[in-house]
Amino acid sequence: MKKSWLGYFVTASFVLGSCVPAFAADGAALEYWIAGDPRRTPAYVESCERFTEKTGINVNVVEEAGDNTQIQQKLLTMIASGSAPNVIQVDTMYVADMAKAGIITPLDDLPGFEEAKSGLIEAEVLPSVVDGKTYGFPIRGNSIQLIYNKQMFRDAGLDPEAPPKTLDELADTAVKLTKRDDDGNVDVFGFEIGMSTDAHWTLHAFSPIFWGYGGEYQLEDGSSGFGTDAGVQALSYWNKLVNELEVSPSERVQDGFVSGRIAMMLDGEWNFRTWREEYPELDYGVTTIPMPSEEVVPQIPLGGRVCVIPTMAEDKENGFELIKHVTSYDEQMAYTKDEVGLGVRSDMLDDSWFSENENYRIVLDDMKYSKAKAATEIMQMDTIVYDAIQQVINNGADPAEALAEADVQYNDLLASY
């Protein structure tokens, strides 16, 4: 009988044991979660090894696989279950909501905060500031640019060193770059507006045009701002490119840019490494997203990752030491050179590496135009506006009516928040 109970105990232990998260490595003093492209992992591990050499504190780097949403779900589930690593990389857009929910801790009172913060690009830090407190330091940043095929410019008799600067120029250039067969079917689209099945990305591409026309997600009184003139102008512009001029596909074409089906598109620096490795012949240029006029100061939605410390994490001071290390000049330059993510320090622009890597220089310089896609209930807002965009682009709805409906839905959502 004793043996039977022992068997039950062993079985139960096995079952329960399999439910325990197995991320604690032997001897690790700090737990550091990283996320995104696994090609980044070796660089982050090496960076932590340098930290260990400097401080004597071991770091266990844990790679979390999946897209932004999946990683966020895992993270929040772990925190909800009562366990948390010391430092986590999270997507910039989640920081404010996590701070408001009390999941992450402010860094302001930790030793060396001001000095560490001073070198970081202000626009990249701002999304992590809630009620005057800073909840995270960016570890890598990005924004989106107009990326164009220089050879196609030359073939169309255009100067590849003079890409479009205004939305009108963009439309004209797209017309010139679009190629059709004898029956009028498109062989090459001059421009790709960036609509995809991903609501978040679609809003990422829509926002700079919307902001360029003077729009804001939420008006001063806190209500939805999409049905304003700015929203209607931005969506009408998209509609013109897709359905009137037919110079842009309604949805992103898989590998369209590298396969020569797309001449210009809105995209980001995260592609550069892949293109260098897999498409070395691709001759492309990068420029700031065109605005309604040259007088309009661009506003580009920023993206990237931020290092935060969960509220329930132990040893916050050493956690912050690690954050200071990974956001220091030397480490940020190391990540940039390894192409694991563009650093987020304004003083990096003076580094000679950027004069030899012009496209990265443009992206880093563009970060001064970065603007957080901050809004209440950002994920649901993305979906609501995405529905309106699809109604217009794919279903022939009137932009003003579609955005008015989006306003109703977003205001309902804001009222329930």
Added chain:
Amino acid sequence: MKTHKLSNSRRKAFIGVIFLLPFFIHFAIFQIYPFFSTLATSFTNANLMSLTQKFVGFKNYVSVLQDKLFIISLKNTFIYLLIDGVGVVVFGMLMALALNKKIRGLSFFRTTYYIPVLVDWTIVSIVFLFILEPNFGIANYFLRELGLPTQKFLTTPKQALIIIAIASVWKGVGYYAVLFLAALQDVPETLKEAASLDGAGPVRIFFSISLPHMMPVVVFVVLMAFIGSLKGFDQFYIMTSGGPARSTTTIMYYFYEVAFTNMNTSKGATIAILFTIIVLAFTGTQRLLSNKLSGVEGVN
């Protein structure tokens, strides 16, 4: 120490329970507990972004039932069910009838038609996305070559749901055909021969002899096909993400979006509970009707 000797039948029963125990433990942990946990969550304001939650009564149920998108997703789910559920049953039966003939290369055809069943939805979806890409896809290429108008396929609300349903029929029909084929081969040849001698044609033989004989399997297949359709998710997630313009947002997809993209777990739990009730009502009604039709007490 007092010992009890178990009778032979009790010992056998005890051993049976021991063998069933792993299943019951698994069932309790991964089915019963999540169900009640979901039910409890649906009465709270739980959110993945919040560490606390409070009881809100039926607020989530009222909110979901007034939600326009929930109604749209219900409508889309039932349209999809009609095309996919009916499609796999009808075409599955036709395919089984074809495969029941004694023709050369029968094994090859049987294997070929079953292959789509084995392929994961992720791969199927990606292949369909390539074929149906509206500008550079193979489908429109052939339409152009044939002088026919090109189509927008998955990028227009008019076609997206129907196309996904057709893809689902293509992928799933082989499975149901195999079930029907097994049932067809179980029909006694003597009955069919007798009917044939009495002058019945193939159609009459099918409807008067084969079909009634196969009815328990037909009922099972219809039930499984309809439940399969209601549960469809991967194809919508990969091919269209519920768009364009919400035309492919089904309940399962909407549940995912609310609970995991919007992180509103309590509203997501409410949708899940309502969906469970709908599925139970649907399958219950269907079983009652099917039992009357097939004249059996229950089909397992």
